[in-house]
Each structure stands twice: as C-alpha cells, then as structure tokens.
Amino acid sequence: MKYPVTYYCPHCETIVELARDGYLADKSVTQYPLDGWSYVSVDDEYETDGDGVRFVCGKDGSTVDPNVDGCGRPFYLSFVRKGTTEAGSALIQR
Template identity: 45%
Template sequence: MTATVRYTCPHCGSVTSIERPLDLADRSVTKRSQPGWEYAAPDDPLEQREAADGIAFVCGEDGPVTDLEGAPIEGCGRPFYLNFVRYEQGVELEPDPPTYGGPRFDFMG
C-alpha cells in the first residue's frame, strides 16, 4: 500500500509529489547530496527507490510541480535530495552536515 507524499524544493518552494510506502523513514530534504550516500531516481521502481539512501529530484523535471495550494507552476530545474534515515550495524547514522543544531564550524589549528 502506498500514499502520495509531497516534498518542497528547498530552492524555490515548489512542491513535488511521489508515491511512497506507508512506513516512511524520511530524515530531511537538502540542497546537496550527503557524501557517500546513494540516491535513486523518482522514476525508479518502488523497491529500488526505498532500498537506496534517498531520492534525488530535479525540480520540475521529475514530473509536475505545484505551489503549496496545488496550482501548477514551473520548477526551478535545480537538484534537491530526500534523505532517508540510515543505519549501520544497528546504529542510526547522522547526516553530514547534521540537519539540526544550527551551523557547524570546524576549525583546524
């Protein structure tokens, strides 16, 4: 069983819809891919999409996009990424950079 899930482009605010299973494990939507993560395309088979680390969208090129009220609009054509929750040896992996806690600064002395 699936449901239509809507994701907002972080570049322009347009909305992309895709069929997803009911047991979602979404972590974040980002402007950049996570280093080392493998992304499926929105038109890949459902099982292949859900086995990946996330889904890579291109705003307006992977199907119709709308505004928040559902009116059709043009997408911006820029990529964005849906990142799933990932586990390694039973431990949840954090995205890089983390999607919470504000900016992260790494100073090397």
C-alpha cells in the same frame, strides 16, 4: 500500502509529490546530497535501491501542479537508513 507525501523544493518551494511506503522515514530534504548516501531518481525503485531520492525540480514529473515549471535544480530527499553496518557502509561507498 503507498500514500502520497509532498515536499518543498529547498531552492524555490515548488511542491513535489512522491508515492511512499509507510515504513520509510525521512531524514531531511537538502540542496546537496548527504555524504555517504546514495540517491536514485523518482523513476527508479527508490524504496529498495537508494538511501534517498534525487529530484530535479520541475523536470522529473514529480511536481504536484503540472503547470508549475520549477527551477530545474536538483535537490535531495534523504531517508533514515536502517540496519547500517560497517559492511553495509563499505558496499555503498564502492
């Protein structure tokens, strides 16, 4: 079951939208990637392949209002990572 979740660009407050499975929990939305997190684009399988999503404001088709240009800068949605072990962390950092 997916449902749309909206986020604000931390640079310009443009609203973007992402279809999300309910079980994923958000940690934060930041201007810079978190150390050790891996990010995929909104077009990728963000629910299985990444620890978060790298938006490009207004450029990746995620804006709620298609008439809004956005600022063109990247920002990062980080999920709460579950089942993180030392082995898992080592894999992510390869």
